[in-house]
Amino acid sequence: MTGDAPKTAQHMAHGVPHAIALGFQFVSADNGVAIMKMPWREDLVGDPETGVIAGGAVTSLLDHVGGMAIGSAFAAASRDGATTSMATLDLRIDYMRPAHPRRDIVARAHCYKLTHTIAFVRASAFEDSADDPVATVQAAFALTGGGAR
Amino acid sequence: MTAPQQRLAEVLAAIPYVRFLGMTAQLAGDEMTAILPFSRHLIGNTVLPALHGGVLGAFMEMTALTELSIREPLRRQPRTIDVTIEYLRPGRALTTYARAEVRKIGRRIANVHVEAWQELRDSPVAALRGHFLLSPAE
Numbered sequence: 001m002t003g004d005a006p007k008t009a010q011h012m013a014h015g016v017p018h019a020i021a022l023g024f025q026f027v028s029a030d031n032g033v034a035i036m037k038m039p040w041r042e043d044l045v046g047d048p049e050t051g052v053i054a055g056g057a058v059t060s061l062l063d064h065v066g067g068m069a070i071g072s073a074f075a076a077a078s079r080d081g082a083t084t085s086m087a088t089l090d091l092r093i094d095y096m097r098p099a100h101p102r103r104d105i106v107a108r109a110h111c112y113k114l115t116h117t118i119a120f121v122r123a124s125a126f127e128d129s130a131d132d133p134v135a136t137v138q139a140a141f142a143l144t145g146g147g148a149r
Numbered sequence: 150m151t152a153p154q155q156r157l158a159e160v161l162a163a164i165p166y167v168r169f170l171g172m173t174a175q176l177a178g179d180e181m182t183a184i185l186p187f188s189r190h191l192i193g194n195t196v197l198p199a200l201h202g203g204v205l206g207a208f209m210e211m212t213a214l215t216e217l218s219i220r221e222p223l224r225r226q227p228r229t230i231d232v233t234i235e236y237l238r239p240g241r242a243l244t245t246y247a248r249a250e251v252r253k254i255g256r257r258i259a260n261v262h263v264e265a266w267q268e269l270r271d272s273p274v275a276a277l278r279g280h281f282l283l284s285p286a287e
Binding site for chain 2: 042
């Protein structure tokens with residue numbers, strides 16, 4: 001469902017300066033599940049000895065795709081194309097292993113619970129398979145309005 | 150230059166992602182303050198405008214890693230095991246500062262807390278707690 005992504009997802013994929021600077025690519029956003037990709041880049045390397053991309057860049061990707069999953073869950077729940085804005089409350093990241101150098105990193109987020117004020121999200125980052133993650137995330141976001149309550 | 154100052158300069162210069170963020174750091178005695186000047190490419194919310202949440206997390210994680218790297222000679226960079234990031238206020242279009250406190254440093258694992266603020270030290274914008282894997286130089 002890449003053709004008719006909700007407005008929030010479109011904005012988050014193409015309208016946010018930091019997402020553009022990191023080269024995020026929109027893959028999909030549908031019914032609370034969002035996927036984005038971050039291509040490997042020399043200037044994002046965090047460990048010059050290994051060429052592994054910085055954990056911080058992966059943090060940004062996971063936070064971003066989490067927000068996009070919420071946008072799509074909100075759109076699915078409201079059924080009238082309403083959008084919402086949100087702010088991250090907390091984000092816990094566990095790093096399972098270093099990312100493979102020179103490989104794109106894919107992040108998938110699932111907004112598994114949406115209340116009037118809070119959204120709960122799980123996400124993971126990987127190269128090929130979600131079964132072999134680089135990092136996993138548990139996060140809570142505050143919904144800060146902009147759409148139907 | 151003292152040994153920690155030397156190591157600080159080397160650590161920051163070696164990491165491409167530090168340059169991407171535009172992060173610098175200063176040492177006053179043994180206390181390091183990391184500095185992140187505002188730049189347009191760090192924006193996550195164009196309406197407010199506000200720094201991207203990932204930027205604050207990344208900046209604080211890098212502050213923790215740098216603090217560990219300058220404290221003692223390590224064979225290689227510390228590796229992040231886990232971090233918990235708490236967002237307290239929107240990061241505005243201003244310079245952000247951060248300091249790390251090493252709560253426990255063991256043979257293999259360190260526990261570090263970081264706090265980031267902008268204009269007011271007592272009104273932090275975000276905080277981070279994390280565990281890091283060390284490879285001590287033998």
